[in-house]
Amino acid sequence: MPSKTEEYLALAQRTANGLTRYWESWTAYLTTASRLYKYRFEDQLMIYSQRPDATACADYDIWNNRMNRYVRRGSKGIALLDESSGYPRLHYVFDVSDTGVRHNSRDPDLWQYNDDLKQPVSDALTATYGISRERVSQQLADIAGKLVAD
Known part of the structure; x- marks a missing residue:
């Protein structure tokens, strides 16, 4: 039975292979990537494969400490592959839609071209x-x- 990390590696490979098959897939990916421009390609790919509608992602600590928001109970994190330690492991981020506001919460700055x-x-x-x-x-x-x- 494959591990969770192996499952997400396979998901990343399937998504990458399918992106350029049809122009609609590529433009859908680019739409997601445009909202997540601070992430590396690999992370954008993982976010797109799991939550193509994501608008602003950050890890649990950033939402809680820096943004003063809380991650809602039951929210499913978006798995990103971290290979900085020499072997792949999972790191989770959450979309702003997975968070709730507190007193003095900060909203992410979502840049839009108008x-x-x-x-x-x-x-x-x-x-x-x-x-x-x-x-x-x-x-x-x-x-x-x-x-x-x-």
């Missing part, structure tokens, strides 16, 4: 990369091309 941010984002990209375009999507594509060429 019309008010178009010009400041474009200006910051121009200042950083020296590439300016009328549409931010084209500007990002040109910056990606420049970075690949470099």
Whole structure:
């Protein structure tokens, strides 16, 4: 009988193999990854495979101590694979939807791109990369091309 860690390793492999099979799978993954941009690819993949609707994830201690929120009883953690010790082991995070608020709780800052941010984002990209375009999507594509060429 495979261990829990082996089961999650297999889940990660199946998810990774299925991502590029259909463009819908890839875009669904990218939607999840865009909300979890601070996590490594491997962790984003594990979160996507277990909770594709996750918006803001953190471990138990961060929710309790730093954010002053509590993880609801019965919430199922999202298993991430940690191989820093030389062998795989599981580390769990929880989505903000798994938490409840207390007095003086902090909400996570969920960055969203809207019309008010178009010009400041474009200006910051121009200042950083020296590439300016009328549409931010084209500007990002040109910056990606420049970075690949470099």
